Amino acid sequence: MTKTKQEQSSERREEILGIAARLIAQRGYSATTVRDIAEEAGILSGSLYHHFASKEAMIQEILHGFMDRLLTRYDEIAANATDPRAGIDALIECAFETIGREPSAVGLYQNEAAFLATQPGFEFLVAESERIETIWIGQLRAGQSAGVFRPEGDPAVTYRFIRDAVWSTVRWYRPGGRHTVESMSTQFLALVHSGLDAD
Amino acid sequence: MTKTKQEQSSERREEILGIAARLIAQRGYSATTVRDIAEEAGILSGSLYHHFASKEAMIQEILHGFMDRLLTRYDEIAANATDPRAGIDALIECAFETIGREPSAVGLYQNEAAFLATQPGFEFLVAESERIETIWIGQLRAGQSAGVFRPEGDPAVTYRFIRDAVWSTVRWYRPGGRHTVESMSTQFLALVHSGLDAD
Amino acid sequence: MTKTKQEQSSERREEILGIAARLIAQRGYSATTVRDIAEEAGILSGSLYHHFASKEAMIQEILHGFMDRLLTRYDEIAANATDPRAGIDALIECAFETIGREPSAVGLYQNEAAFLATQPGFEFLVAESERIETIWIGQLRAGQSAGVFRPEGDPAVTYRFIRDAVWSTVRWYRPGGRHTVESMSTQFLALVHSGLDAD
Amino acid sequence: MTKTKQEQSSERREEILGIAARLIAQRGYSATTVRDIAEEAGILSGSLYHHFASKEAMIQEILHGFMDRLLTRYDEIAANATDPRAGIDALIECAFETIGREPSAVGLYQNEAAFLATQPGFEFLVAESERIETIWIGQLRAGQSAGVFRPEGDPAVTYRFIRDAVWSTVRWYRPGGRHTVESMSTQFLALVHSGLDAD
DNA sequence: CATGAATGAGTATTCATTCAT
DNA sequence: CATGAATGAATACTCATTCAT
Secondary structure: OOOOOOOOOOHHHHHHHHHHHHHHHHHOOOOOOHHHHHHHHOOOHHHHHHOOOOHHHHHHHHHHHHHHHHHHHHHHHHHHOOOHHHHHHHHHHHHHHHHHHOHHHHHHHHHHHHHHOOOOOOHHHHHHHHHHHHHHHHHHHHHHHHOOEOOOOOHHHHHHHHHHHHHHHHHHOOOOOOOOHHHHHHHHHHHHHHOOEOO | OOOOOOOOOOHHHHHHHHHHHHHHHHHOOOOOOHHHHHHHHOOOHHHHOOOOOOHHHHHHHHHHHHHHHHHHHHHHHHHHOOOHHHHHHHHHHHHHHHHHHOHHHHHHHHHHHHHHOOOOOOHHHHHHHHHHHHHHHHHHHHHHHOOOEOOOOOHHHHHHHHHHHHHHHHHHOOOOOOOOHHHHHHHHHHHHHHOOEOO | OOOOHHHOOOHHHHHHHHHHHHHHHHHOOOOOOHHHHHHHHOOOHHHHHHOOOOHHHHHHHHHHHHHHHHHHHHHHHHHHOOOHHHHHHHHHHHHHHHHHHOHHHHHHHHHHHHHHOOOOOOHHHHHHHHHHHHHHHHHHHHHHHHOOEOOOOOHHHHHHHHHHHHHHHHHOOOOOOOOOHHHHHHHHHHHHHHOOEOO | OOOOHHHOOOHHHHHHHHHHHHHHHHHOOOOOOHHHHHHHHOOOHHHHHHOOOOHHHHHHHHHHHHHHHHHHHHHHHHHHOOOHHHHHHHHHHHHHHHHHHOHHHHHHHHHHHHHHOOOOOOHHHHHHHHHHHHHHHHHHHHHHHHOOEOOOOOHHHHHHHHHHHHHHHHHOOOOOOOOOHHHHHHHHHHHHHHOOEOO
16 A cells, blocks of 8 residues: 555665665664664664665565575576586585675674564565575585485585585675685685595 | 672572573574563563663673683683594584583574674673684694694684584574484584585 | 745645545544645645645634634524524524535534644634624524523523534434434434423 | 553552543643653653553553443443433433543543544444443433333434533533533433423 | 662654755 | 655653662
8 A cells, every 4th residue: 555665776775775784784683773874874864764664674675685686696506507516616606705795785684584584574584595495405415416425414404504604704704804705715615525634 | 888799699690691691692682671581580670680780791791601611611622632633523512512501692692792792891702702713723723734634724714614603503403303412513523524525 | 925825726725625624534633644635635745835834724724714614604594594493493404514515624623623722823713613602692592582492591501512412413424324414404403492302 | 461550550550541631631642742641740751651551551541441430330320210211311410420520531532532443452432332322222212112202303313412412511611610510411401301492 | 689660861753844856 | 736855853662770668
């Protein structure tokens, strides 16, 4: 009934969403006030409501956008993967690239998704997480069947180890330091494929 | 006159801290109100202030206790480790045990430490985290020097991959399910030592 | 420079005033927002200010128009009344007709006039109400003097009983139901003239 | 779950409810702010929430109490009425007494009930209003059957004329003036029984 | 030790209004 | 005439904290 402007993506909206994502990634959802966001955007907090229906609507839009983009990429990778090893590598590389491209959204997702998933209006988080999980586990299982990955180990658990290690880098990786997203990606691939041990 | 009651560690205090840890781990620090905690403890929120100076004091005590216990164990492990491989294994096993023993504290640490570390009164978080990091990286570096670990890879980055993968399990591991803390520990050790790839 | 547009009574103005009257009659003055009104009119709330100086100006215009039309009719009735009984009947019938013709204005008047009368800018409400009261009480008193109405009873109180019973019907009368404005008028006249009791 | 204190009627609660009823009766529900109420009670607006869950909860409690008391009295009257004439008289006298005893609640009911009845949480208004209507119409119909009231006229409409005329007096009756509640009651009974006309 | 009443600063949100385009 | 972005003040409500009892 009441027309949400969710679809008419003006630049101003995107700008504000970017600010919100950054602040929420830094401080957490409930520790970030709409005043904080508005102030950073150079307007009064009430004026935010010209663009968004609520604080909740903002984070929903951020998370929904993030997950949709991610799933699109993952789907493409899964569709084009020639073999499971290449598939897993591409998924990992894609995750690291995503950290480089939109660290705020990743950080926010990493910090808040678990809690928000239990809240009404965020059911999409569970649904899309499961689709992502299916893609990853599919590659891992295919690799085990093909004999390119070790047969022992629950793929669901392995997936979570990999996922958490990769996404968590967003908390400590700072561009411009000793490492790039690519170098971390490389190092992670080496570790995950061959392990720590020397032969 | 005003005597800090921090030392008279009555059972009631511990009970309340446990409740607080659990709630904060579930909902986050700022989303958990002192009323929530008091209600769960069966008292009124004002009465909490008979036991603790402030909400901040509660989380400080929780985190300080957690990190002190952890560091004590890590120090012991480092002191007794016969070789780097055994040392790393013991550290990883210790972390998984800690997840089993005090999941609330781990969860809370995992969710809130990064933000709280930037706040006044939480400087100890940075200090103790650095000591922990030193212990881990020491073992990794020793393993590389001894030739038991592959020489390539920045040990600081490897440490963070391992740390994040391990601690993050607290977010999805539920006792009583398909896996135990021990089985996850075992699977993780296999992955980290030998990697995914079949020989 | 700033010319009040009160005089250029475009159809659009009247249309918007009608919408405003209806909404305010339903929800009350302060519970009706200018956004509600604008939305119903198919424009944005800011655009209302092209037609009216303020929300207050809108309700002033509605009420002023309503009372002016009513007074005009009452004046005519009082001027033409051949005897007090006919006069009272005509006043009552006129009120019921008004309810049929402009129920929103009546409802809004019924709900809001008492409060608004105490607010600056609404002094006309008191003044016109008094003129109306004078007309009614004049007829009642004339009837008592002429012996056609019972001599006991304070005409001022009788007037208010009648006025409130009549105007209040706007709250529950719905056209298209069992009763018409005329049938209610008839029943009310019977009650007010002869009372409940059988002879 | 969350214990509403609705039942533990401290004096403070009653005092605040009285203030709220008075202000809301004067200005209307949405024009009365919780700040207004708190200020009049000599506390800060936030402190109101120690006593009541919300502004809505306050008006619900006021209206519920009012209607319950009224229905109790009406039920008693209907149970003890020896004949319909006496029954109607007692109902009317009871209403005028109620105006004298709790004018704020009556005024608030008169002004806000129609709108609030459409809102969630106020379903009891409709239910109790219908029970009241049943009692009144029962007496009117019994009087018609017994031949003590004129047979013409829809009792449902007659009831509403009487109800509105009586309750509306709360808007203009001021104690200490020319009339008392009793004298108004007397005058109203004379009008409603015998009508305006001299024999 | 606990209650219950209160504070005071803050939170998200609403709303009448303004104004450049 | 209308839009869309913004203001600024107000609104209901929350929450950590205090304190007399």
